[in-house]
Amino acid sequence: MYELTILAEFEAAHQLPDYPGKCSRLHGHNWKVEVTVAGHELNHLGMVMDFKDLKAEVGKVIDKLDHYYLNDLPAFKAMNPTAENIAKYIYDSLAKQSIFQQTIKIRCVQVWESPRSAVKYYPQN
């Protein structure tokens, strides 16, 4: 089995209503997103998939978050845009793409909210 990881970034604002502290106020982060996919087959180039293609797939999802006020997006109307919920949103969005429904699977999504704080999401087996 091979695991490939790429790193993407987006900038966005959010706030966490009811949070008992400064994060209840409007603020922004430079979010870093690590996406890991797994596959056991190599193509004729010796790759599970081209990093370039993986970055493009992740980019389609990240573009829907970049430079937005996350609380306003439909995905976060009913839940806080925490790192946990953002990681699951990115995972679920990627897992729906046809390329990840055959031999290559999304393994996990890790979202770094700051250089010292990250959440990793992967579904339970």
Ligand SMILES: Nc1nc2c(c(=O)[nH]1)N=C([C@H](O)[C@H](O)COP(=O)(O)OP(=O)(O)OP(=O)(O)O)CN2
């Ligand atoms: N489990 C989670 N905890 C917190 C989240 C989260 O998404 N998941 N988010 C926040 C806030 O968004 C806040 O902006 C981040 O808080 P914090 O890490 O305290 O931010 P700082 O920039 O002040 O980081 P320092 O390491 O303290 O400098 C809070 N918690």
Ligand SMILES: [Zn+2]
């Ligand atoms: Zn925050």
